[in-house]
Amino acid sequence: MIADIGLITLTIAFIFTVYATFASAYGGWRGRWDLVESARNASLLAFPFLTVSVIVIVYSLYVLDFSLAYVYDVSSQAMSPFLRMAALWGGQQGSILFWAWMMAGFVAAVLLRKWERDREMMPYFIATAMLTTAFFVGVVLFITNPFMRLWHIEGAAELTQALFQPANSMPYYPEDGGGLNPLLRHFGMIGHPPTTYLGFTGFVIPFSFAIAALITGQSRGDEWIRTTRRWTLVAWIFLSIGLILGGRWAYDVLGWGGFWGWDPVENAMLMPWLTGTAFLHSVMMTEKRGMMKRWNMVLIILTYSLALFGTFITRTGVISSVHAFTKSALGPAFFAFIGLTFIGSVTILYLRWDTLKSEHTLESFISRESAFVLQNMLFLAITFVVFWGTIFPLISELVTGIKITVGPPYFQKATGPLFFVLVILMGIAPLLAWRKQAVRTFGKAIWIPFIASLGIAGIWGYTHRMHPASILGLWLVTFSLSTTLAEFWKGVQARHATRGENPFTAFINLIGRNHRRYGGYIIHLSVVLIALGFIGDANFKLETQGTVSSGESLTIGDYQLQFEQLRAYPGSDGREIIEAVTTLSQDGEVIRTLNPRRDYFTVQQQPVTVPGVYSTPGKDVYVLLVGWDDSGQSATFKIYVNSFINWVWIGGLMMIVGTIIAAWNTPGQREATYVLKPGALTSHPLLQES
Amino acid sequence: MTKLPLNEQEVQSPPTADRKRIGVIITFAVILTLLGLLAWGLKKAQAGPLDNGLAPDFTITDFDGRTATLSELRGQVVVINFWASWCPPCREEAAYLEETWRKYEDKGVVFIGVDYVDTEKEALAYIAEFDITYLNGPDIGTRISQAYNIQGVPETFFVAKNGELRGVHIGPMKSPQLDEKIEELLAEQYP
Numbered sequence: 001m002i003a004d005i006g007l008i009t010l011t012i013a014f015i016f017t018v019y020a021t022f023a024s025a026y027g028g029w030r031g032r033w034d035l036v037e038s039a040r041n042a043s044l045l046a047f048p049f050l051t052v053s054v055i056v057i058v059y060s061l062y063v064l065d066f067s068l069a070y071v072y073d074v075s076s077q078a079m080s081p082f083l084r085m086a087a088l089w090g091g092q093q094g095s096i097l098f099w100a101w102m103m104a105g106f107v108a109a110v111l112l113r114k115w116e117r118d119r120e121m122m123p124y125f126i127a128t129a130m131l132t133t134a135f136f137v138g139v140v141l142f143i144t145n146p147f148m149r150l151w152h153i154e155g156a157a158e159l160t161q162a163l164f165q166p167a168n169s170m171p172y173y174p175e176d177g178g179g180l181n182p183l184l185r186h187f188g189m190i191g192h193p194p195t196t197y198l199g200f201t202g203f204v205i206p207f208s209f210a211i212a213a214l215i216t217g218q219s220r221g222d223e224w225i226r227t228t229r230r231w232t233l234v235a236w237i238f239l240s241i242g243l244i245l246g247g248r249w250a251y252d253v254l255g256w257g258g259f260w261g262w263d264p265v266e267n268a269m270l271m272p273w274l275t276g277t278a279f280l281h282s283v284m285m286t287e288k289r290g291m292m293k294r295w296n297m298v299l300i301i302l303t304y305s306l307a308l309f310g311t312f313i314t315r316t317g318v319i320s321s322v323h324a325f326t327k328s329a330l331g332p333a334f335f336a337f338i339g340l341t342f343i344g345s346v347t348i349l350y351l352r353w354d355t356l357k358s359e360h361t362l363e364s365f366i367s368r369e370s371a372f373v374l375q376n377m378l379f380l381a382i383t384f385v386v387f388w389g390t391i392f393p394l395i396s397e398l399v400t401g402i403k404i405t406v407g408p409p410y411f412q413k414a415t416g417p418l419f420f421v422l423v424i425l426m427g428i429a430p431l432l433a434w435r436k437q438a439v440r441t442f443g444k445a446i447w448i449p450f451i452a453s454l455g456i457a458g459i460w461g462y463t464h465r466m467h468p469a470s471i472l473g474l475w476l477v478t479f480s481l482s483t484t485l486a487e488f489w490k491g492v493q494a495r496h497a498t499r500g501e502n503p504f505t506a507f508i509n510l511i512g513r514n515h516r517r518y519g520g521y522i523i524h525l526s527v528v529l530i531a532l533g534f535i536g537d538a539n540f541k542l543e544t545q546g547t548v549s550s551g552e553s554l555t556i557g558d559y560q561l562q563f564e565q566l567r568a569y570p571g572s573d574g575r576e577i578i579e580a581v582t583t584l585s586q587d588g589e590v591i592r593t594l595n596p597r598r599d600y601f602t603v604q605q606q607p608v609t610v611p612g613v614y615s616t617p618g619k620d621v622y623v624l625l626v627g628w629d630d631s632g633q634s635a636t637f638k639i640y641v642n643s644f645i646n647w648v649w650i651g652g653l654m655m656i657v658g659t660i661i662a663a664w665n666t667p668g669q670r671e672a673t674y675v676l677k678p679g680a681l682t683s684h685p686l687l688q689e690s
Numbered sequence: 691m692t693k694l695p696l697n698e699q700e701v702q703s704p705p706t707a708d709r710k711r712i713g714v715i716i717t718f719a720v721i722l723t724l725l726g727l728l729a730w731g732l733k734k735a736q737a738g739p740l741d742n743g744l745a746p747d748f749t750i751t752d753f754d755g756r757t758a759t760l761s762e763l764r765g766q767v768v769v770i771n772f773w774a775s776w777c778p779p780c781r782e783e784a785a786y787l788e789e790t791w792r793k794y795e796d797k798g799v800v801f802i803g804v805d806y807v808d809t810e811k812e813a814l815a816y817i818a819e820f821d822i823t824y825l826n827g828p829d830i831g832t833r834i835s836q837a838y839n840i841q842g843v844p845e846t847f848f849v850a851k852n853g854e855l856r857g858v859h860i861g862p863m864k865s866p867q868l869d870e871k872i873e874e875l876l877a878e879q880y881p
Contacts, residue, residue: 318731331732338728342721350714394731607776627811 003068006056007147007163010097011106013049014141016042016372017134021127028123028215036123040111043130050137057094057146061087066174069161070094071148074621076179078574083185089193090180092315093146098194100136103201107133110231118227124212132204135337143330150174182601182608185573188249196242196269200307202235203272206279207304210297211345214352214668222287225296228661229283232300236276237659243269244652253608257640258537259648262411264319267390268310271383275303278379285372288434290359295376297356301345306337306383319393323380364436371429378422385414420476423531426524427480427518428530430487449486453479472537477535481528484521491518494507511661516660519662526658529651536644545626549637555638559621560585561594566632575608576600580635584614596625596637618645718762734839740820742856745849746837750802752827753814758802761853767799767875768849769868772829772840774808775816780844783862784820790868791824798851804829806843848872851880 020042027035058071063085066072074087074094078189089095090191107129111122118125140146148161149170159172180189206228213224244667246266285292313319364370375628389406394406431445435495457475461468488507495506511518544556553562563579571577579597583590601608614621620642628635746769749759760768771778771787791801803826804812810828817826829835838847838858846859848871856875859867 044867312728313731316732316735318735319730331736333730335725339725342725343718344753346717346721350717354708391727396725398730 001242002056003060003065003147003149006053006060007145008254009049009052009056010137010141010145012148013046013053014134014137015356016046016132017104017137020130021134024123024126024130028127036126040122040128043104043126043133044108044111046130046133046137047101048637050097053465054088054097054101057097058085058088061085061094061198064177066177067149067171068146068475069148069150072150072174072177074177074180076177076574078572079179079185079489080573083180083189083573085203086189088410090184090189093140093148095193095197096144097140097146098137099197099201100133100140102197103133103136106202106205107208118209118212118224119148121209121212121216121218121224124215125208128208128211128608129204132208132341135333137630139330139333143333179574182575182599186249186253188245188252192245192249195238199235199237199239199242199269200272200311202231202238203304203307205231205274206300207233207345210300211348213620214348215298217352217355222410224289225283225286228300229278229287229445231282232276232280232283233393233659233663236273236280237663239269239273239276240655240659241652243273244649245654248649251620251645252611257541257543257611257624257638257642259645260534260537262408264390265310267305267386267411268314271304271310271386271390272303273381274383275299275306276387278376279303281372282376285369288640289369291361291369292372292376293356293358294353297349299376301349302383304664305333305338305342305345306387308341310337313390319390362399366432366437366438366439366442368429368434371425371432375422375425375429379424380416382415382422385418386411389414394598416538419531419534420472423476423480423528427483430521430524433485445486446483448480449482452482461552467539470535473531473535473539477528477532480531481525484524487521488518497613515606515661519658519660519664522657522658522661524658526651526654528646532619532644533646533648533651536647539642540619542641543639545636545638547627547634549634554637554639557641558587559639559641560588561621561623561637561639563635563637566628567637570615573601576602578625580612580628580629580637582612582637584621584623584624594621594623596623615646617646620645714850730824737861742854744853745847745855746834748834748837750804750825750827750829750834753810753817757827758800758825760802760849763800763849764853765798765851765880766871767851768802769872770802770804770838770847772804772806772835772838772843772845772847772850773788774806774843776808777843779862781820783844783864784816784822786863786868787863788820788822788824790872793869794872798876801825803827806835806840807832848875850878851873852878 001049020039021228023035023042024039027033027039060071060073062066062081063069064075064077064084066075069093074091075084079087088093089098106127110129111126145163148163150172151162151166152172153160153161153166153169157354160166164169172258209224209228209231212218218224243266246269250261251257251259254261276299279296282292282295282299286296310336316334318331389410393405427449428446431442453475456478457471460474461471488510491510492503492506495501495510496503499506501509538576542557544554546554548554548563550563550565555561562583564579564583564586566580568576568578577597578601579595580592582596584592596612596615597610599608599610607622612623612625620640622640622642624638624640626636626638716796730840745760745762747759749757751757768840773784787803789802791799801824803822803824805806805826805828808828813826813828816822838845841860846863848856850856857871859871
């Protein structure tokens with residue numbers, strides 16, 4: 001049987017990961033390089049073996065082998081082949097296998113690429129990364145095994161799940177499975193879970209490098225930081241994409257007209273993203289000035305711990321959430337593992353604390369350094385606010401006995417001002433010089449963007465007469481946008497003046513010459529656009545609800561929605577669709593037909609609300625079919641006008657482009673931007689190699 | 691001369707060493723507190739539904755606006771059923787529940803249906819479909835479900851005449867499980 005092959009390769013992969021963990025740690029400790037090499041080979045082999053297990057599950061989902069309990073749970077005949085395969089991450093067993101597989105893939109990629117350069121750190125890198133991988137593979141093998149079969153034991157009322165045939169039992173082959181939760185049957189299923197998992201698992205690489213650097217004492221130098229920065233960028237961009245795709249999915253499927261609801265699982269993703277972003281910035285302080293070394297260590301450990309923490313609270317049902325669709329025996333094992341990770345990494349950090357001294361101190365409060373410090377503080381403050389709100393139900397229940405869930409208003413009020421300052425800082429920090437910035441030149445650099453942004457926000461405020469917070473928000477966005485664009489402008493001007501390049505060539509060359517800096521600026525621009533989306537959501541959202549008979553209209557802003565008729569028809573995937581035909585007009589002129597609908601998944605008895613959306617760069621008209629009377633003569637609609645929402649998705653795309661540019665190695669850049677410290681010439685491993 | 695660095699160390703190190711020690715203590719205290727909190731939360735999540743001790747009290751308002759308070763029902767056997775209109779297994783037991791209710795209605799037994807995370811329209815349609823006549827109301831803010839730590843629907847709790855929980859049934863009930871349980875509880879003496 002093909003499923004047996006998957007189980008066998010999973011078992012072999014587990015043995016390899018455990019072996020690699022111990023062989024590399026022992027080899028590193030005793031200086032036995034043969035053992036470390038052997039551990040490296042075992043780590044590299046674990047990945048193809050896990051790949052076979054993953055392929056077997058995907059194949060079983062595709063051909064609907066319902067003798068496997070997992071396939072029976074998440075796949076069904078009504079599902080399209082594409083959704084059946086995506087069901088790999090649609091349930092707990094499959095998603096943890098998928099998780100372990102990606103983690104093994106990341107580790108294998110590092111071992112293939114960086115083995116020679118970071119030779120000294122490798123034993124402990126392998127030990128740390130493989131310990132984590134071994135844990136997840138072990139969980140798949142022993143706790144939530146996707147290769148469990150269904151058995152019918154004589155006389156029993158319910159089916160039994162077991163890997164091997166229990167006594168007095170017959171194998172059971174159901175005719176059809178339950179299939180995926182209807183909310184997961186969406187195009188978003190292909191993108192959001194895998195990118196999120198790639199982001200989460202990817203952070204094991206920087207974490208393992210950090211632990212290895214601490215153990216070997218390499219953390220004194222900067223080599224590990226540069227190796228780690230790029231891997232952090234990889235994990236970070238996947239997490240960013242995961243966040244944005246998740247928001248888009250929620251907007252399309254969950255039917256509350258928004259894209260971010262401060263749900264515990266969203267927060268669980270946001271927290272490592274925040275600390276990861278802080279790390280990507282503070283890393284520059286270490287590279288350029290030898291400062292914030294301890295801080296970087298703390299941030300890496302924190303980022304990874306938060307990723308584990310997020311997975312823990314959501315997978316074990318400790319904090320209830322719309323995403324917590326699974327409860328299992330996973331809890332105690334996972335708890336032991338995160339306990340070990342938290343305490344172990346902090347202990348190692350403590351033992352090496354004194355070796356991580358800063359080489360410089362802050363020289364001026366107006367400098368690039370102080371901006372970095374402030375920015376890091378802000379990121380951490382936001383993380384803490386989100387963390388507190390996320391675990392508050394648990395704390396309140398412990399203290400008062402009543403579970404109090406804090407809603408979006410808390411998060412918005414508490415993080416809003418912090419994000420505000422952060423976006424301002426993002427606009428001005430790149431203008432500040434290292435060490436010390438003269439106030440006069442700084443003033444010269446920002447006065448034009450400042451006046452321009454005031455003007456634009458003022459005109460907007462005058463014509464729209466909106467809430468003051470919205471004008472402030474628009475000022476913020478225009479200010480940060482214009483200072484960042486000014487940086488591009490200055491660079492292009494300089495190239496045009498000195499080399500006579502035309503503006504377009506100058507622009508391309510500018511980015512080409514310094515990927516890191518201009519990639520970073522593109523990411524900053526994307527953040528401004530995403531901020532615009534959030535500001536629109538918070539301040540400009542219109543909302544109405546009403547019941548209308550056929551031929552009548554609802555009005556919202558300058559839009560009118562006319563209800564024509566209701567129709568019902570069977571859809572694919574085993575669903576019954578009730579769809580409203582409506583006409584959207586603006587100021588009396590017909591724009592288009594919208595078809596908000598309700599899909600009933602008959603097997604699962606679950607409705608899914610699908611909005612009808614008219615989308616433009618400025619705003620979306622988002623219509624939900626809330627209810628109807630049985631004759632079909634009248635229907636109730638909820639309508640939202642969401643301003644600027646599309647800039648979140650546009651910003652998201654731009655963020656991906658910026659990150660790819662920033663991560664790309666600029667030829668000759670290393671020498672140009674890296675400031676060698678006195679004495680580094682003799683001790684620097686890179687220079688010794690060349 | 692050789693003593694100078696030592697002296698310097700003696701003078702300078704105590705405050706930094708102290709600060710470091712305090713920092714370490716605080717860090718580990720925070721980590722251990724957090725782990726403790728998580729362990730507690732995990733224990734609760736894993737504990738499953740309550741099935742003994744005094745049944746948590748609650749007041750429920752049904753779909754018609756009538757209210758019932760558990761602690762005022764002493765002397766009667768109470769069956770609390772958690773259900774939802776979107777839950778297929780609930781449908782399997784709905785007819786049996788109603789039938790049993792009608793059988794014991796006049797014999798000192800109270801049925802309370804707690805509608806978990808549902809919409810009123812669908813819930814009322816469900817009640818009409820199975821012609822349910824016992825008290826049924828929504829679990830506003832999932833307070834009752836939390837108090838009983840339910841893991842899903844349907845779940846049915848049995849409260850003895852003295853107000854103590856006497857077990858829980860997870861999943862749909864089949865005849866004669868409910869009858870047997872009610873008979874057992876009715877047989878208990880209550881002053």
